[in-house]
Amino acid sequence: MTVEAGLTVEAWLEVDAVRAEAVQTAVAEWTFAEQMSGFTSYDAGDTNGLPTQGFFGAVYVDGHVYYSPQCNNLGRHGHALRYSTSKAFYDASAWEAFDAGSIGGLVTRGYYGCLADDRYVYYVPRTDGEHLHSRVLRFDRNAPFDHLDSWSAFDEGTPISSQGGAFDGRYLYFAPGYHKDSGPSGSILRHDTTAAFDEAASWVRFDAAALVGDRCRCYDGAVFDGRYVYFVPLEGGDVLRFDTAGDFSDAVAWEAFDRRSLSGIDANGANVGAIFDGRYVYLTPYAHSTVVRYDTTTSFSDSSSWSTFNAAMTSALDCRGYDGAAFDGRFVYFIPFWKGGDAKDGFHAQLLRFDTLKSFDDPAAWWAADGAAAAPPNPGGFNGGAFDGRHLYMAPWRQDEPTGDIHAHGHVLRYDTAGSDARYQLRWMDCGHNGGLGGSLPGPAFVLNVGEVAVNLQARVLPEAGRHHLAGVVRGTTAELWLDGTCVATRSLPGSVAPATAGATIGELAGGASPLQGTVLQHRVSDTAMSHQWLQNATTLLDDEDALRSLAD
Numbered sequence: 168m169t170v171e172a173g174l175t176v177e178a179w180l181e182v183d184a185v186r187a188e189a190v191q192t193a194v195a196e197w198t199f200a201e202q203m204s205g206f207t208s209y210d211a212g213d214t215n216g217l218p219t220q221g222f223f224g225a226v227y228v229d230g231h232v233y234y235s236p237q238c239n240n241l242g243r244h245g246h247a248l249r250y251s252t253s254k255a256f257y258d259a260s261a262w263e264a265f266d267a268g269s270i271g272g273l274v275t276r277g278y279y280g281c282l283a284d285d286r287y288v289y290y291v292p293r294t295d296g297e298h299l300h301s302r303v304l305r306f307d308r309n310a311p312f313d314h315l316d317s318w319s320a321f322d323e324g325t326p327i328s329s330q331g332g333a334f335d336g337r338y339l340y341f342a343p344g345y346h347k348d349s350g351p352s353g354s355i356l357r358h359d360t361t362a363a364f365d366e367a368a369s370w371v372r373f374d375a376a377a378l379v380g381d382r383c384r385c386y387d388g389a390v391f392d393g394r395y396v397y398f399v400p401l402e403g404g405d406v407l408r409f410d411t412a413g414d415f416s417d418a419v420a421w422e423a424f425d426r427r428s429l430s431g432i433d434a435n436g437a438n439v440g441a442i443f444d445g446r447y448v449y450l451t452p453y454a455h456s457t458v459v460r461y462d463t464t465t466s467f468s469d470s471s472s473w474s475t476f477n478a479a480m481t482s483a484l485d486c487r488g489y490d491g492a493a494f495d496g497r498f499v500y501f502i503p504f505w506k507g508g509d510a511k512d513g514f515h516a517q518l519l520r521f522d523t524l525k526s527f528d529d530p531a532a533w534w535a536a537d538g539a540a541a542a543p544p545n546p547g548g549f550n551g552g553a554f555d556g557r558h559l560y561m562a563p564w565r566q567d568e569p570t571g572d573i574h575a576h577g578h579v580l581r582y583d584t585a586g587s588d589a590r591y592q593l594r595w596m597d598c599g600h601n602g603g604l605g606g607s608l609p610g611p612a613f614v615l616n617v618g619e620v621a622v623n624l625q626a627r628v629l630p631e632a633g634r635h636h637l638a639g640v641v642r643g644t645t646a647e648l649w650l651d652g653t654c655v656a657t658r659s660l661p662g663s664v665a666p667a668t669a670g671a672t673i674g675e676l677a678g679g680a681s682p683l684q685g686t687v688l689q690h691r692v693s694d695t696a697m698s699h700q701w702l703q704n705a706t707t708l709l710d711d712e713d714a715l716r717s718l719a720d
Contacts, residue, residue, distance in 0.1 A: 173696035174641040174664060176593045176613070179709055181634045182685035187336065187393040187608060189445035190496050190681040191596040193637055194690045196671050197616075198586030199497050203520060203536035205583030208545040209256055211563070212577020214264035215313075217246045221575030222562040224280035224331060224491065224551035224604035226288065227252070229308060230623070230658060232553045232560050233288050235278045235605070236267070239575045243277035243296035244268060245304070249312060252555045253620055253661050256581055265313045267304060270320040275304045280331035280388070280551065280605035282339050283308075284360045285627050291329045291341055291605065299328040299347045301356065305364060323370045327352050331388035331440065331551075331604035333396045335411045336629060337361060342386035342398050343375075351385035351402055353377070357415055371415065375407055378418040382425065383407050388440035388491065388551075388604045390448060392463050397448055399438045400426075406450070408467055422467050431457045431475045440491035440551060440603025442499055444523050445681060449492055449499055451603055452478075454507030456487045460527055476527055482535040484517045491551030491603025493559050495584040496592070497680035498522055502552050502561050502603065503538070512567045514548030515539070516580060524678050538580045545578045551604035556592070556614035557585045557621030562602075588669040589616045592676070593639045595683055597625055611655075613639030613648045616665040624648040624656040634688070634709040642696035652703040689715040 178193035212220045221244070223237040234248040245268025254261030267290075268276045277300070278290040290304040301323040310317035328344035341356040353376025362369035375383035375398075387401035391411075398407040405423035413420025426432050437453040443463075450459040456479035465472035478486045478501075490504035499521045506513035516539035525532035538561075539547050546566035553560050561580040568574035592614040600606030609625035624639070624646055638649040641664055648656040673690055675682040688709070708714045 173694065175638060175693040175695065175697040176591060177636065177638040177705065178593060178690045179634070179636050179688040179715060180595060180683070180685055181688055182595065182632055182683070184632050184684065185629055186596065186684055187610070187629050188391055188443055188598055188600060189393060189596055189684065190494065190598045191445070191594060191683045192496070192672070192674065192676050192681045193593045193595045193683060193687060194671055194673055194692065195592040195676050196588070196590035196667060196669055197592050198588040198669065198677055199495065199584055200586050203518065203534055204541065206536070206538040206541035207256055207581045208542035208578055209581070210578050211248060211250070211262050214248060214262045217264045217266060218244070219246050219248045219264045220577040221564055222248065222550065223278065223293070223564065224291070225553040225560060225562045225602055226281035226283050226605045226607060227553040227555045227601065228283040228288065228607050229625070232555065233281050234562050235281045235290050237277055237279065237293070237564070238573060240573070243294060245276040247290070247306065250560070252558070253622060253659070255619060263312050267318050270304060270318045273302050273320045273322055275302055275320050278304060279329060282332050282334045282605050283607035284334060289339060291332050293328045293330065293344065299326050299345060301325050301327060301329070303358070319364060321365050323356060325354070325372070327354055329356065330386060330401065333389035333391045333600060334606055334608050335391050335396060336608045340389055340396050340409070342389045344385060344387070353384045355398070373415055375421060379407065379421045380405060380423045383423050387438070387453070390441040390443050390600045391606065391608070392443045392448060395463070397441060399441045399450055401437050401439060401453070403433070403436055424467055424473070426459060426473070428470050429459065429473055429475050431477050432459070439489070442492035442494050442603055443598065443600065444494050444499055451489045451492045451501055452487070453490060454488045454505060458501070458521070474527055478519055478533055481519060481533045484535045484537060486517055486519050486535050488513065488515065489519060490549060493552060493554040493601050493603065494598055495554065495559070496676050497524060497678065498584065500559055500582070502549050503547055504549055504564070509571070511569055511571045514546065514566050516545055516547030516549070518582060524680060538582065542580065545580050546576055548576070549580060552602045554601040555621050556612070556623035557589070557616060558583055585616055590665045590667060591615050591639065593637060595637060611637055611648065611650055613646065615641070615646055615660070617660055618662040620661060622646055622658050622660060624658050626650055626655040628655065636705045636709060638697070638702055638705065640696050640702070649702045652706050689718050691718050
């Protein structure tokens with residue numbers, strides 16, 4: 168099948184409930200790489216003549232990966248970096264950089280994670296090298312990346328650093344790090360994206376340490392499961408959860424869980440970043456090897472809802488020290504960072520993978536591979552990353568330095584999750600919080616395997632429960648995503664869609680991964696691009712059982 172021949176993938180669905188962030192498949196022809204061999208590396212450390220090294224976190228949105236600027240070998244910086252996923256990874260023109268270190272009269276350097284709504288990318292503030300700060304940096308995706316007018320900044324004014332965050336479709340949540348005077352902080356900053364960016368009233372704080380428990384301090388990353396926001400404890404404190412159906416200022420909407428009773432957990436065991444696979448939340452082990460998992464279908468406060476697995480020596484590798492995580496629909500990946508101990512060494516590239524189709528405590532479910540060995544000369548030491556539907560991009564931070572000083576680098580490590588039979592995925596729901604330290608909130612998505620790249624169209628709407636028509640279309644050199652008679656996303660294609668080699672799976676990925684939380688009433692895959700009129704009227708079949716059955720003939 169070529170792009171020119173056309174393709175239409177349709178599904179008439181009945182979904183039980185709205186569940187953002189739970190990856191759900193409608194129709195797919197997609198396999199995953201069983202062996203972990205798909206590593207490539209690109210040195211983006213001198214993009215557009217800027218020292219683009221040292222990033223904390225990234226986010227994928229609308230065909231680009233955005234990297235959050237933190238610290239290069241000259242100090243804390245504001246050199247924003249982005250990659251166009253529709254171009255070849257090694258193509259220098261696919262990479263852009265802009266010095267956003269002084270925006271709106273503010274010092275805008277030193278960020279930690281990215282959040283994205285339907286128009287803007289927000290950079291989470293941490294430190295400018297001299298001061299912990301709350302100067303949020305924002306980029307307008309409707310404007311050119313390298314124009315000063317595309318950028319804005321707002322200073323919330325409190326000297327508290329943030330470390331990653333989450334987005335629930337309306338509000339941005341910034342995970343609290345440290346107060347410049349009092350140290351570890353529990354003061355969570357929230358912004359209402361429906362209000363003006365520079366409106367002071369749209370920025371509010373909740374002090375979890377004072378109102379929930381004194382152990383609710385210092386978080387590094389957050390994740391959203393469709394209802395709850397989870398904050399990841401960096402310094403061994405309690406896991407914190409907020410119910411977005413409640414009042415942000417009301418302590419009743421907040422819960423904390425003390426992990427110290429769990430097996431294999433050191434009292435000071437740190438976590439950095441988390442990922443949600445549709446049912447479980449995984450906390451990433453920082454400078455140790457014990458992964459913590461929570462079953463979101465059970466009580467948050469019950470220790471039996473939580474489990475641990477020590478991944479040390481997986482695949483004969485010393486798997487310690489990760490920073491952020493990603494989910495491809497079947498596998499959870501933990502992004503390699505630092506093994507702990509002496510800061511002079513221990514930065515690594517040993518990607519750790521868990522197969523969600525197997526038991527959490529089964530060693531056979533775990534695999535690891537050294538990206539530095541597979542794609543030299545990458546030195547490892549990554550801080551979070553982003554996932555575009557096929558590739559995981561790991562954000563370059565620092566490497567071993569005998570003096571112990573920060574030695575930042577710009578070597579992005581990319582891992583290809585797709586198998587040889589991967590062609591397309593038509594997803595009822597996608598995962599936006601996919602990298603562990605930031606995120607967005609997409610809804611339905613159409614992922615296409617196009618040569619060496621992935622094209623991922625995301626609707627960025629959360630449809631109501633009930634019956635719907637969803638379609639992905641390849642029309643010439645353009646891909647389209649349709650929802651209930653409306654084209655909600657389009658994207659140019661850089662080449663031909665992978666040919667059909669395996670049969671489609673309906674309501675799940677191969678093997679039963681990422682199932683639809685509902686029913687596929689009917690589906691159809693056509694070797695042509697269906698007309699706009701057909702796609703606009705396809706919802707009329709949802710209540711016509713005879714017409715739906717006839718589509719299979």
